[in-house]
Amino acid sequence: MLGNSNGASQVEHTTPVPAHAIRFTTPVVKTPAVFILGRWLWRFLAFLASLPVRFPLSVASAGALVGSWVLWDWVGPAVVCTVAVVGGLAWRHWHPSTFRRWVTLRALALVRGVWVYRRHWQPVLVVSGLAESYLERQYLPRIRSVKCSEWADRVRVKLVPGTAPADFEDRTPQLAHGFQAPACRVEVLGPLDLVLEFPRRDMLADPIPALPVPDSADAVDLVALPMGRCEDGRTWTMRLHGTHVLVAGVTGAGKGSVIWSAVRAMLPAIRSGLVRVRAVDPKRMELSYGRTLFHRYADSGEACVELLEEAVADMQARADAYAGAVRSHTPTTDDPFEVVVLDEVAFLTAYHPDREVRRRAENAMATLTSQGRSVGFTVVAALQDPRKEVMNLRNLFPDKVALRLDEASQVDMVLGPDARDRGADAHLIDPAAPGTAFVRLEGSKTPTRVRAAYVSDADIDAMTADEAGGEGEG
Numbered sequence: 392m393l394g395n396s397n398g399a400s401q402v403e404h405t406t407p408v409p410a411h412a413i414r415f416t417t418p419v420v421k422t423p424a425v426f427i428l429g430r431w432l433w434r435f436l437a438f439l440a441s442l443p444v445r446f447p448l449s450v451a452s453a454g455a456l457v458g459s460w461v462l463w464d465w466v467g468p469a470v471v472c473t474v475a476v477v478g479g480l481a482w483r484h485w486h487p488s489t490f491r492r493w494v495t496l497r498a499l500a501l502v503r504g505v506w507v508y509r510r511h512w513q514p515v516l517v518v519s520g521l522a523e524s525y526l527e528r529q530y531l532p533r534i535r536s537v538k539c540s541e542w543a544d545r546v547r548v549k550l551v552p553g554t555a556p557a558d559f560e561d562r563t564p565q566l567a568h569g570f571q572a573p574a575c576r577v578e579v580l581g582p583l584d585l586v587l588e589f590p591r592r593d594m595l596a597d598p599i600p601a602l603p604v605p606d607s608a609d610a611v612d613l614v615a616l617p618m619g620r621c622e623d624g625r626t627w628t629m630r631l632h633g634t635h636v637l638v639a640g641v642t643g644a645g646k647g648s649v650i651w652s653a654v655r656a657m658l659p660a661i662r663s664g665l666v667r668v669r670a671v672d673p674k675r676m677e678l679s680y681g682r683t684l685f686h687r688y689a690d691s692g693e694a695c696v697e698l699l700e701e702a703v704a705d706m707q708a709r710a711d712a713y714a715g716a717v718r719s720h721t722p723t724t725d726d727p728f729e730v731v732v733l734d735e736v737a738f739l740t741a742y743h744p745d746r747e748v749r750r751r752a753e754n755a756m757a758t759l760t761s762q763g764r765s766v767g768f769t770v771v772a773a774l775q776d777p778r779k780e781v782m783n784l785r786n787l788f789p790d791k792v793a794l795r796l797d798e799a800s801q802v803d804m805v806l807g808p809d810a811r812d813r814g815a816d817a818h819l820i821d822p823a824a825p826g827t828a829f830v831r832l833e834g835s836k837t838p839t840r841v842r843a844a845y846v847s848d849a850d851i852d853a854m855t856a857d858e859a860g861g862e863g864e865g
């Protein structure tokens with residue numbers, strides 16, 4: 392053992408190793424069979440006792456069947472079955488959502504729990520390197536429960552003490568392939584307690600039409616603007632007031648749909664003057680279409696910088712007015728919520744030929760993003776290439792939306808250091824599904840897959856036509 396062998400040597404676990412002159416080990420005690428059998432029996436009884444809580448419907452049905460058979464022979468179960476089938480059909484007809492939640496999804500969880508997860512658990516975990524060995528015994532993380540939602544299976548797992556969720560986060564591709572799911576995401580619930588989420592179907596496969604415009608300015612919630620859908624079917628809402636948002640994605644990834652969904656969700660407030668949008672549109676494609684909605688609009692390099700500097704001056708004037716008097720901004724028509732939308736921000740920070748324009752644009756953006764939040768100024772910037780050379784102000788944007796990206800390494804640049812480990816595979820988003828993105832929703836460390844609603848040219852026409860009508864009437 393002390394020789395010059397380079398290969399791994401097998402060490403008997405009781406043999407002292409050089410670092411430990413004396414090593415204490417717990418004595419190996421042969422457990423009498425009666426204790427092992429007693430433990431199995433105890434576990435079996437505990438399992439039986441937990442059944443009515445875990446599967447109330449199934450236990451009640453089984454109880455009714457057995458009870459009716461004892462009381463009325465074969466007529467009893469026949470009547471019970473008929474009543475159950477008729478009752479089930481009526482339930483399904485009148486309350487399909489509760490029937491699905493209480494019966495269909497629970498039955499599905501039972502079947503998939505046994506057939507997909509418990510059946511393949513050991514081989515998949517051993518092969519993917521998640522089984523631990525200690526003193527020649529193998530320890531596997533334990534499945535606590537399997538639940539099915541509309542779109543995904545959630546497998547709750549108890550980890551082996553001494554291991555960490557990062558071990559699972561590193562092996563999400565192996566787990567996804569191992570359980571034949573399109574993806575796997577890890578959610579940590581507590582010490583040694585995590586959930587593996589395996590999507591069953593893609594709720595975001597079909598494009599989402601533009602969401603309805605809120606009825607009135609009062610209905611506009613600037614901290615939860617409806618933008619599209621999350622992969623679990625909930626509405627994706629995005630905060631704008633009190634933050635700044637960076638939207639990154641390759642060309643054609645759908646940055647326009649994120650920007651326009653936000654503008655659409657604020658439309659009544661824009662009309663009533665509670666929100667003002669300043670648009671910087673160096674590509675002259677995306678925002679020019681709806682320019683009548685904007686308080687200011689600029690497309691040439693010089694004009695864009697002037698717009699940004701004007702926004703900085705307004706922000707500083709408001710900060711002066713607030714100093715010592717107001718601590719947080721509430722939108723009013725005198726002090727509206729100001730949104731600066733920048734499409735392809737790299738044009739100003741990296742690609743513009745004039746160095747002075749680049750410098751002024753960066754300074755203005757840095758000032759707006761570092762000081763604007765509390766006085767009601769927000770920057771929404773869209774970007775194709777998130778690398779530092781192109782945009783070194785990334786970190787001044789608290790909220791980020793990662794649409795389809797070119798490379799895996801760009802995911803963490805946009806969403807933060809551990810986003811890819813937690814399943815945000817923005818580089819693998821299907822090019823045929825523009826508008827699909829990963830975001831970190833407020834209060835959640837786990838990135839969520841979302842899809843922005845698609846605001847078509849016709850929708851923008853309708854938005855601007857109403858605006859023109861509104862102005863005319865005014």
Ligand SMILES: Nc1ncnc2c1ncn2[C@@H]1O[C@H](COP(=O)(O)OP(=O)(O)OP(=O)(O)O)[C@@H](O)[C@H]1O
Nearest residue numbers: 598641642643644645646647648825826843844845
């Ligand atoms: N949310 C969406 N749902 C469905 N289709 C979309 C969505 N967003 C965009 N598309 C489709 O993808 C095309 C490209 O979208 P868009 O112009 O918004 O991409 P982009 O990221 O802004 O690209 P670029 O950087 O070249 O301007 C659109 O013309 C539209 O057909």
